[in-house]
Every structure is written in C-alpha cells, then in structure tokens.
Amino acid sequence: MAFALGPRATSAGYRLAAFDQVGSTNTEAMAHARSGEPGSTWFVTTEQTAGKGRRQRAWIAPRGNLASSVLEVIDVPPATAATLGFAAGLAIASALQQVSIEANLRRAGSDPLKFQLKWPNDVLVEKQKLVGISLEAEAVAGNRLAVVVGIGTNVVAAPTGTPTPAISLAALGVHVGAEELFAVLSDAWVEFRGIWDNGRGFAEIRRLWLARAAGLGEPVAIQTGTATIAGTFDTIDEGGCLIVRTAEGKHLPIAAGEVYFGSAASVGAA
Structure with a gap:
C-alpha cells in the first residue's frame, strides 16, 4: 500500500512527499521550506534512519513505523507557533482512536485503549509512549515562519531504554499499516489545524487537550x-x-x- 493523503487533506490542498527511506522527514521538510516551499506539505516514510526528537535524542523509525512531518508556512510569532504542537497531539490521538476501533471491540471485558497526551508533546497509552512530537521553526522569505511538526508513531516496533517506557500499536493489538494511519492522520490534522487557526483558536485546543491530558491533578x-x-x-x-x-x-x-x-x-x- 502506498502513502496517500486522506480525502479531507486532499480537498484542503495539502501536498505529499513520500519516501521509501529517508534520514529525517523533519530535515527534508525544513530544507524544502528554505527552498521556497509554501507549506501545507507532508513528508512521510516508514523507515527513518537519522531523525532527531526533543533534546536532540535519536528518533529512528524502523521499517513499518510511521515518521511524518508537516510543513506549515504561517504569519505568526514563534511563541504562538509553539502551541501548534498541542493541535498535533490532538490530531494523532484522534487518528489513533479511529484506527483502534476493531482492537477495542476485541478487548471485551477490558477497558478500551485510551490515548492520553503527555505535556508537552507525547502520546501515551497504558502509561507507555506511543508517539513523539517535535516542532522546529525558522524564519523564511516574506517575514513568515516555517514550522515543521514531526510526528513519529510506533506502529510495528518500539524503542527500548527510553526515559518513558515505549510501546507499539502492534503490541497493543492494533494491526494497522503506517500508510493507513497516515491517511487518517492527514485528515485529522486538517480538523485540528483549523480549530487552532493560527493561534486564534488555542483556547478550544487547550480545552480539548486538557480532556486527554495524562497526569492532570497528579x-x-x-x-x-x-x-x-x-x-x-x-x-x-x-x-x-x-x-x-x-x-x-x-x-x-x-x-x-x-x-x-x-x-x-x-x-x-x-
């Protein structure tokens, strides 16, 4: 199955650059921004070999996992752009909820999988890290800001020795390909990016994020x-x-x- 945008993302004018293997989708996205790419473009692969997450930690996606980065070129100050990560968390959590319906039906007698958002930008399930999110921003021509949101999801495998124990969708009994998950994510991104609305809708994003927040009150x-x-x-x-x-x-x-x-x-x- 090849990578493809979801119908909502296609209608919204998003573009897609898919790679069989790449060093870093974030690096590719920012390089395109520096070359004049106008934004609203996804960069995706199922095998990333040289990615970096928060605090420059290695972000390797073995074949079958999903490494995805979306480039947005926007007219907002950096502090406002930083809040886009909360919209990203909501988008991937929503996508995960959608692709996990069948697995939840099989969990008869057990609580359904609950995808929680860990501040500032991880997705947890059963207190284990499933998704990491990173943001990079850089000024580009026209006094605009190129923002790259990287979203890495453990689809078939999870790293070991991480500060927070990690888990994969496969280990949770969610059998979905990276390509299928991405199509759902690209549509969810349109929804929550729209709510965020260049920061004007962060109050609603904040409310929705807190409803999924891990550790709130703890x-x-x-x-x-x-x-x-x-x-x-x-x-x-x-x-x-x-x-x-x-x-x-x-x-x-x-x-x-x-x-x-x-x-x-x-x-x-x-």
Whole structure:
C-alpha cells in the first residue's frame, strides 16, 4: 500500500512527499521550506534512519513505523507557533482512536485503549509512549515562519531504554499499516489545524487537550536543567506552559523540561 493523503487533506490542498527511506522527514521538510516551499506539505516514510526528537535524542523509525512531518508556512510569532504542537497531539490521538476501533471491540471485558497526551508533546497509552512530537521553526522569505511538526508513531516496533517506557500499536493489538494511519492522520490534522487557526483558536485546543491530558491533578516533577520543580499538575495556561501547584500553594509556569508523573514524580524529584 502506498502513502496517500486522506480525502479531507486532499480537498484542503495539502501536498505529499513520500519516501521509501529517508534520514529525517523533519530535515527534508525544513530544507524544502528554505527552498521556497509554501507549506501545507507532508513528508512521510516508514523507515527513518537519522531523525532527531526533543533534546536532540535519536528518533529512528524502523521499517513499518510511521515518521511524518508537516510543513506549515504561517504569519505568526514563534511563541504562538509553539502551541501548534498541542493541535498535533490532538490530531494523532484522534487518528489513533479511529484506527483502534476493531482492537477495542476485541478487548471485551477490558477497558478500551485510551490515548492520553503527555505535556508537552507525547502520546501515551497504558502509561507507555506511543508517539513523539517535535516542532522546529525558522524564519523564511516574506517575514513568515516555517514550522515543521514531526510526528513519529510506533506502529510495528518500539524503542527500548527510553526515559518513558515505549510501546507499539502492534503490541497493543492494533494491526494497522503506517500508510493507513497516515491517511487518517492527514485528515485529522486538517480538523485540528483549523480549530487552532493560527493561534486564534488555542483556547478550544487547550480545552480539548486538557480532556486527554495524562497526569492532570497528579503529583508531578519537572527537571529543568539543574533544577527540579515538584508539586501537582494543575493545568496548562494560555501559552501552553504547564502550571505546577506547589505544596505552598504557588502556581509556577513551566515552559520546558522532563516531566515525571505519579509514582515516577518522586523519582524525578530525587
């Protein structure tokens, strides 16, 4: 089966560049942006050999997994563009919910698979990482911002030795190809990108994201460089920062860091 856009993405004018194998879909997307690509283009592969995730960690997609990056060239400030990652989380979570219907029917007597969003940009299921999301932004001609949203999904295999234990769709009993998942994701992206509306709709994105948030109301520890902040995951604010409520009742905004929830929070804070 070859990669193809979903019908909604096609109607919205998105374009597609598919690779049998590529070093990094993010790198390809940004290179096209620098060359004048106007955006609204997906770059996808089932085998990525040299990708980078958050904090420059290796992001390798063995054959059968889905490495996908969407390029949007937009007129927004970088701080606003950063909130597009929350729309991406909602899009892939929605796509995963759709392709998991059959697997959930087979889970008679068990709770259906629940895809949760871990701040700032992971998708978890059963407390294990299924999807990683990264954002890159760079100024391009015309005073516009090229934003590349990378979405990597463990379809057939998951890495080992990761900070958060990882799992694949196959291990969850969801038997779907990367190509089928991508078609559904491309349509879901149109929906949530539209709600986000260049940041104007972030209040609704925030509401929908919090409804799927992992660890909301639970103990949390965030490592930010050499410091660790511990408390309760209270909410995310209008800029997408995680708000920690400390034992003293203070509300601290966190813009970036490694997050540990629940019992892992005490480990992260150690």
